[in-house]
Amino acid sequence: MVLINYLLMCLIFGTTFLAIKLGIDxxxxxxxxxxxxxxxxxxxxxxxxxxxxxxxxxxxLRKEMLLTGAGLTFGVFATLYWAEQYLSSGIAAILSATAPLMILLLQTFLTRQRLSLSSVAGCLLGTVGIVLLLLPGITMSFSKLWVLGCAAVLLGQVFYSAGTVYSRRVVQRFRDESPIALNAAQMIYGGALLLILSLFTEKVDPTVIFTPHAILPLLYLIVLGSMTGHTIFYWLIAKTNPVFPSTWLYISPLIALCVGAVLYGEPISLVSVFGGITIIIGIIVINLDNLKVRVVQMRK
Known part of the structure; x- marks a missing residue:
């Protein structure tokens, strides 16, 4: 049951990027x-x-929910949704996989600890992967908006890293609360902030929003992407450990890359694929020490 739910979660998270793209298009x-x-x-x-x-x-009524929502939902998805106007869903997904790298760098900055050799190697691999991933788009069809879109997704991961580091303290502070309830509360605040931003920056046409091409991806993202996917994520944490469910970051971006290319005809190059794989390998190397510890614990 754990394996089935894990694969389902990876598939859901891997397809949400295309669903976002479909709605925006x-x-x-x-x-x-x-x-x-x-x-x-x-x-x-x-x-x-x-x-x-x-x-x-x-x-x-707790300010912690507002602050967590500002980092984990508002900052991450304001940039991602805006960027997917100009990026393919696959590229956006791979760039989103840099979140563990951003978290590592932020924690290192805050604690002023030196990086381990594996962490340094992982950061270098991740950086090389990002360059390889973006190289075809920069050299073949340079666009300022395309570059800004890539930068926006990376900026969103900075928000994510800050929100993740802060949310760990929040979870400790609210130990008696269900993680699902905490996540729901921060999503409410993040969603409200996004709607406020929309109010001042966008013209909303209901006749467009409620067309099948726009509403179906939205429903998919609400029911499967945000409700089902995150519920499975917290279920897996309860049944296994905090590290194992997070490994979806190694799998879902490559799923997104393939789904976007096969189902939506998004352009993809061998260099970009190699860059994406290099990023994933870099993220695995960064978390190698934690993964080894968890494997040993599970064997015991």
Whole structure:
């Protein structure tokens, strides 16, 4: 059951990038559709947890939920949705896989600890992979918006790393609360912030939003991407350990790259594929020490 749920989670997370792309290409405003996605998903999940008496709406009164939502949802997905107007879903997914690298660099900066040899090697591999991934787009069809899109996704991972480091403290502070409820609360705040951003930057046309080409990807992202995928993620943490479910970052980006190319005809080059694989290898090398420790613990 663990393996089946893990593979399902990787497949869901790997296809969300294409779903975002489909909605945006259908004319859905990026910030509005992102905000609607997370506000709806978070609201449904938190209401369900409250109905099961496993959470309380008073959770929304805590400033920690606002700050976590600003990092993990608003900062990450405002940049990702905007960038996918100009990037393929596969490229966006691979660039999003740099999150562990960003987390490592932020933690190193905050703790002022020296990086291990494997971490340094992983960072170098990840950097080389990013260059290889972006090289075809820069040399063959240079576009300022394309470059800005790539930079936006990378900026989003900086938000993600800050939100992740902060959320670990929040989880410790709210040990009696369900992780699913905490995630739902931060999604509500992140979604609300995205809708506020949309209010000042976008013109929303309901006749476009509620067309099948725009609404179906949105529903997929709400039900499967945000509700089902994250619920499976926390279920796996409870059944295994915190590291194993996070390895979806090694698999889902390559799924996204292949799905975008096969189902949506997104352009892909061998250099980009090699760059994507190099990034994934770099992320694995960065986490090598943690993975070894978890394997030893599981054997015991």
């Amino acid at each position: 259908a004319g859905a405003p990026p910030f509005f559709s992102a905000g609607l996605r997370f506000l709806a998903a978070g609201g449904i999940l938190l209401s369900y947890m409250v109905a099961r008496r496993r959470a309380s709406f008073s959770l929304l």
